[in-house]
Amino acid sequence: MGGRRAGFIEKGSFRPGEGVFLSMEVSSAPITAPLSEKPVLSRVGWRARLRPVLRSANWSAASEDTPIPRWVHVLLWLWLAGIDALKLSGTVAMLPRFPATAAEWHPLLPLIGRLLLEDMTGALLFYLTWRWLIPRTLGRARVVHYVLLAALLVLPYAALVGWVTAQTSRKGVQVSAYRVTSPAQGQKKPVTTIVKSKKTGPQMPETWMRIISAGIIGVFIVGSSSALRITGDYIRGQRNRREMERQQLLTELAMLKTQINPHFLFNTLNNIYSLTSRKSDKAPEAVLRLAEIMRYLLYESSTDTVPLSRELAHLRSFLDLQRLRLPASAQDAIQLEVTGTSPDCAHPIAPLLLMPLVENAFKHGDLTARPVAVHISLVLASDGLVRFSVLNHVAPADAERELPKQPGGVGLVNLRRRLELLYPGRYALDVQTPPGQHLVTLVLLQ
Numbered sequence: 001m002g003g004r005r006a007g008f009i010e011k012g013s014f015r016p017g018e019g020v021f022l023s024m025e026v027s028s029a030p031i032t033a034p035l036s037e038k039p040v041l042s043r044v045g046w047r048a049r050l051r052p053v054l055r056s057a058n059w060s061a062a063s064e065d066t067p068i069p070r071w072v073h074v075l076l077w078l079w080l081a082g083i084d085a086l087k088l089s090g091t092v093a094m095l096p097r098f099p100a101t102a103a104e105w106h107p108l109l110p111l112i113g114r115l116l117l118e119d120m121t122g123a124l125l126f127y128l129t130w131r132w133l134i135p136r137t138l139g140r141a142r143v144v145h146y147v148l149l150a151a152l153l154v155l156p157y158a159a160l161v162g163w164v165t166a167q168t169s170r171k172g173v174q175v176s177a178y179r180v181t182s183p184a185q186g187q188k189k190p191v192t193t194i195v196k197s198k199k200t201g202p203q204m205p206e207t208w209m210r211i212i213s214a215g216i217i218g219v220f221i222v223g224s225s226s227a228l229r230i231t232g233d234y235i236r237g238q239r240n241r242r243e244m245e246r247q248q249l250l251t252e253l254a255m256l257k258t259q260i261n262p263h264f265l266f267n268t269l270n271n272i273y274s275l276t277s278r279k280s281d282k283a284p285e286a287v288l289r290l291a292e293i294m295r296y297l298l299y300e301s302s303t304d305t306v307p308l309s310r311e312l313a314h315l316r317s318f319l320d321l322q323r324l325r326l327p328a329s330a331q332d333a334i335q336l337e338v339t340g341t342s343p344d345c346a347h348p349i350a351p352l353l354l355m356p357l358v359e360n361a362f363k364h365g366d367l368t369a370r371p372v373a374v375h376i377s378l379v380l381a382s383d384g385l386v387r388f389s390v391l392n393h394v395a396p397a398d399a400e401r402e403l404p405k406q407p408g409g410v411g412l413v414n415l416r417r418r419l420e421l422l423y424p425g426r427y428a429l430d431v432q433t434p435p436g437q438h439l440v441t442l443v444l445l446q
Contacts, residue, residue: 072228076126084115110168118161122221125157129225154218162211249421282324289321301351308347322362333373340380347380350422356415357390357440365392384446391439
């Protein structure tokens with residue numbers, strides 16, 4: 001019964017990178033197809049190929065209700081005001097002088113009204129594209145619908161703005177009835193004259209040219225709104241994707257760490273059980289050491305990094321616990337050499353990163369070897385490089401056997417995964433098997 005339960009736990013344990021439903025049974029019956037039938041390859045059009053690109057994770061129901069950023073409002077109205085200023089300055093430059101009174105500004109009111117109409121219709125076209133056209137078409141990978149609806153939006157804009165522009169842009173209408181006061185020839189007093197324009201109806205080719213020009217501007221407005229919307233949603237999607245990857249990384253690291261703690265606890269409890277079964281006086285001290293280690297595991301290893309001095313203190317407590325298994329005359333069989341550090345060394349290191357290598361040395365090593373059964377060395381260089389090595393002897397019967405990997409990804413597999421997540425491109429893990437020995441070296445770069 002115990003063997004079956006252990007096998008069930010090992011089979012159903014979670015493994016990083018694998019599917020969640022590990023215990024589900026899958027039918028082993030092969031799925032066969034008649035040999036005479038040839039696979040049918042469906043022809044994929046350009047719209048089907050473009051749909052996955054447009055219909056990405058950036059587009060959702062929530063993105064359709066996303067408020068327009070303030071910088072978009074500012075950019076739009078600054079652009080409209082700049083265009084108005086250029087058009088108005090060109091007309092004012094044709095006048096004898098800059099208008100100073102309300103009466104002098106009165107002839108320019110048709111031009112100002114036309115500019116305000118262009119601003120209102122242009123802003124309406126911009127916001128309709130942003131809030132309605134893009135989410136309903138490109139947001140759902142409907143390129144043809146986008147082109148058709150964009151044309152339907154631009155046509156009334158071009159017709160209205162083009163017609164109004166043609167009506168208010170007749171030659172001289174901007175400066176009609178403009179009063180100019182200047183001295184007459186041979187007289188000292190100024191004489192007020194009136195500049196009148198010839199009000200002729202707009203010609204049809206000129207009206208169509210105005211409509212076409214307004215249509216080009218409308219296409220530019222729709223394109224600008226589309227480009228800004230798509231760019232903003234893409235940047236937002238990338239930001240959300242990076243945040244999701246970061247949360248997934250934190251979750252995976254937490255799961256890897258929770259796999260370390262039970263593994264260490266089970267091994268230590270086995271050692272204490274061995275001491276108590278032999279009625280050893282070392283059992284109370286072993287429980288005290290275990291309490292110190294568990295305090296570190298529960299309260300101090302929950303951060304991303306810990307000072308190297310605290311990790312070494314935890315390692316020394318573990319070694320003291322392992323020395324209780326040895327005779328009093330063989331306490332020096334477990335050696336730890338530390339170079340380049342101090343008792344209060346604050347060099348950051350990921351918690352519980354060194355312990356798997358030390359645990360494997362005691363789990364698979366030969367503690368009866370003399371004079372040294374396990375030799376551990378840690379060197380901290382001035383540039384922040386950490387070199388940690390564990391050398392243990394292997395029993396003759398196990399000399400040719402590869403170091404086994406613990407079930408569930410614990411052990412070296414777990415350690416390699418944590419190193420890939422915490423020190424990408426900044427670590428080196430080397431495993432060597434000299435005759436009768438096993439040497440593991442871990443190098444961490446700052």
